[in-house]
Every structure is written in C-alpha cells, then in structure tokens.
Amino acid sequence: MGAETAVPARPEGRYGPTPGASRRPWTRWLFGIIALVVSLGAAFVAYLNFGTAPIDAQRIGFSIKPDNAIEIVMDVTRDDPGRPAVCIVRARDLSGAESGRREILISPGGGTMRLSTIIRSVGEPVTADIFGCSYDVPRYLSTS
Structure with a gap:
C-alpha cells in the first residue's frame, strides 16, 4: 500500500510554460x-x-416675509478675507424645488461676516439655503 502516484508531466507546447516561469x-x-x-x-x-473649501458659509436662520419672499441670515468665513467673494442663496417651495435665487457680493473684510438678504420667490417659500460660494465674482456684481 505504499505505492506513490506520480503526476504526469504536462506537454509544454499545449498548455504553455509552467506556472513559476x-x-x-x-x-x-x-x-x-x-x-x-x-x-x-x-x-x-x-x-x-x-478637501477643505476656501469659503465656508453656514445658514444661521431664515424667516418668511410677505409677498412670497424669505430672508436668510448666514455666516461666511473665507481663507483669504482680502478677496471679494460671491455666494448664491436660494429659496425652496414645499416640494423642495428651487423657487428663487439670489447672488450676494461679499466685500473684502475681516474674518467671519454675518450677512442677511431677502430672496424673492415665484411661489410660497418654505425654506432657504446656500447653494455655494466662490471667489469668481461676476463683473456685474463687482464694486470696482
């Protein structure tokens, strides 16, 4: 019962080289x-x-105003306070769809700035949020 079975050699041309080569x-x-x-x-x-955003904007609060308007209050912090920036804020209706939008110019100045603006809406707004902020200020918003 001590017979060992030998593994037959594979034909090299049929199966390619051996696995280790x-x-x-x-x-x-x-x-x-x-x-x-x-x-x-x-x-x-x-x-x-x-990565970290160069401009950080946080909504502090909002309040519904008459005539389909909403006021948003936000804090804006920039990594370079000497540069002007722009933030886009928007109003949303009950379905969550954007119903109003506004661009806010943030002039050069100190660290964190608290800003407030009113957004007009095409329908009755239920909330307001910040869409985004950038250092790419459009020419029509520029003060210079």
Whole structure:
C-alpha cells in the first residue's frame, strides 16, 4: 500500500510554460508603476473635490416675509478675507424645488461676516439655503 502516484508531466507546447516561469519579469514592475500613478491621481482628485473649501458659509436662520419672499441670515468665513467673494442663496417651495435665487457680493473684510438678504420667490417659500460660494465674482456684481 505504499505505492506513490506520480503526476504526469504536462506537454509544454499545449498548455504553455509552467506556472513559476515568467517570460517577462519587467511586466510586474510596469503594472506596479501604473497602479501607483493611477492611485496618486485618484488621491489628488479626491483632495481637490473633498478637501477643505476656501469659503465656508453656514445658514444661521431664515424667516418668511410677505409677498412670497424669505430672508436668510448666514455666516461666511473665507481663507483669504482680502478677496471679494460671491455666494448664491436660494429659496425652496414645499416640494423642495428651487423657487428663487439670489447672488450676494461679499466685500473684502475681516474674518467671519454675518450677512442677511431677502430672496424673492415665484411661489410660497418654505425654506432657504446656500447653494455655494466662490471667489469668481461676476463683473456685474463687482464694486470696482
């Protein structure tokens, strides 16, 4: 009962080289470098999209006004207070759809600024929020 079974050798021409023999050892390095470059690129794009924003705006509150208007109060903090900025605020109706929008010029000045503005709406507004802020101030809002 001590008979050992031998594994028959595979024909080289039919199945290719044996698993341990690599014809091109440089391909491992090439794919490793490509994977590293792609990973660094993805990390850079994620940093640009999810990193800290240069302008932080937070809604403090809102109040409904007569004639389909709503007032929003917000705090704006910029990483460069010496530059003018613009924030877009919007009113929303009961369905959540945007029913009014307004751009606010934030003039250069100190750290955190508290601002208030009134947004006119096409229907009855139920809330107001901040759509976004940017240093790209349109020419028609510029004071210079």
